[in-house]
Amino acid sequence: MLVILLNSYFGYALGCVYRGYEVEKNDVYYINGNVKKKLPKADHKTFKIVRLSNYNLLARDKNFLYYQGEVVDGVNPNTYLIKKVIPSEEKNENGYICGSGVYEIIDGGKEYILKEK
Structure with a gap:
């Protein structure tokens, strides 16, 4: 029971696939379920997760x-602004919201829409 409460507290509901980032020693990885992908361009010293929604899908480094x-092409990680976060309404079979929603980002006068693939 404690595990279920902790999972719900951190936004990882039963039936949802974990997606997010992990820093190990000098490397940064993106995890999607059972798939762990190394991010060769990521700088582990300056890497930070942008916590906005059920999942930690947005991150930045220097x-x-x-x-x-x-990598979100054309966006400067030091000057972008998050204009809007539209929460997901996608629910799994247990009734938990599992999607990340949509992020509207502005940088250098240009707008970027980031949504799940």
């Missing part, structure tokens, strides 16, 4: 902004 483990 050089890049990342969404779902991919």
Whole structure:
């Protein structure tokens, strides 16, 4: 019972696939369920997760902004602004919200829409 409460507290509901980032020693990884992908461009010393929603799909370091483990081309990680977060309404079979929603980001006068693949 304690595990279920902790999982719900941290936004990982039963039936949802974990997605997020992990820093191990000098490397950064993006995890999607059972798949762990190394991010070769990521700087482990400056890497930070941007915590906004049920999942930690947005992150940054001194050089890049990342969404779902991919570099968001054209966005400066030091000057972007999050204009809007639209929460997901996608629910799993247990009634938990599992999607990440949509992020609207502005940088250098250009708007970027980030949503799940």
